[in-house]
Amino acid sequence: xxxxxxxxxxxxxxxxxxxxxxxxxxxxxxxxxxxxxxxxxxxxxxxxxxxxxxxxxxxxxxxxxxxxxxxxxxxxxxxxxxxxxxxxxxxxxxxxxxxxxxxxxxxxxxxxxxxxxxxxxxxxxxxxxxxxxxxxxxxxxxxxxxxxxxxxxxxxxxxxxxxxxxxxxxxxxxxxxxxxxxxxxxxxxxxxxxxxxxxxxxxxxxxxxxxxxxxxxxxxxxxxxxx
Numbered sequence: 735x736x737x738x739x740x741x742x743x744x745x746x747x748x749x750x751x752x753x754x755x756x757x758x759x760x761x762x763x764x765x766x767x768x769x770x771x772x773x774x775x776x777x778x779x780x781x782x783x784x785x786x787x788x789x790x791x792x793x794x795x796x797x798x799x800x801x802x803x804x805x806x807x808x809x810x811x812x813x814x815x816x817x818x819x820x821x822x823x824x825x826x827x828x829x830x831x832x833x834x835x836x837x838x839x840x841x842x843x844x845x846x847x848x849x850x851x852x853x854x855x856x857x858x859x860x861x862x863x864x865x866x867x868x869x870x871x872x873x874x875x876x877x878x879x880x881x882x883x884x885x886x887x888x889x890x891x892x893x894x895x896x897x898x899x900x901x902x903x904x905x906x907x908x909x910x911x912x913x914x915x916x917x918x919x920x921x922x923x924x925x926x927x928x929x930x931x932x933x934x935x936x937x938x939x940x941x942x943x944x945x946x947x948x949x950x951x952x953x954x955x956x957x958x959x960x961x
Contacts, residue, residue, distance in 0.1 A: 762847070789839075883908075886920050904927075905929055939951050
């Protein structure tokens with residue numbers, strides 16, 4: 735142990751600088767873990783990647799260490815820039831939201847590496863609360879409908895009062911999206927629908943079957959997009 739301490743003293747490193755390094759790297763690790771946890775808690779969709787979650791934690795610590803190495807030395811900064819230029823990042827982020835977490839990790843690492851610890855903690859907490867709030871309230875979500883109702887009709891005159899009555903009974907609102915007439919004379923009709931009771935959506939198809947001129951009905955329920 736004594737040879738190690740003597741070696742540290744010979745390099746001009748005192749206990750204060752050791753403490754600042756340990757505090758900076760520890761804080762970077764905690765902020766990286768917080769960002770990773772928030773990402774896991776608020777992620778939606780099918781593009782989840784375990785390696786990306788781990789990268790948030792690792793990148794925060796690496797950037798903090800890089801800033802400690804650079805310090806105010808311009809020569810070291812250019813040397814590190816040249817070393818990093820040899821690395822090729824070929825991973826394409828599938829979600830623009832993921833970019834925000836990458837920037838969070840980089841900025842948090844910079845703040846920890848430059849001993850702006852209060853700013854790092856305040857920024858980390860603010861970022862986490864903001865993401866949790868946006869996820870909790872569903873900010874940015876736009877429900878354009880519960881799904882799409884499609885059917886075929888043997889005749890062009892399918893829009894009867896009985897048909898409209900069934901739609902009104904099962905849907906809050908409907909919107910005609912398209913009507914395609916085939917060479918055979920059959921009409922392919924698509925509606926966007928807001929269901930009154932989404933759990934009993936199959937009853938719409940059952941009632942539509944009672945209209946003889948309509949066949950091959952289908953109802954596609956879409957998931958609401960979230961942050």
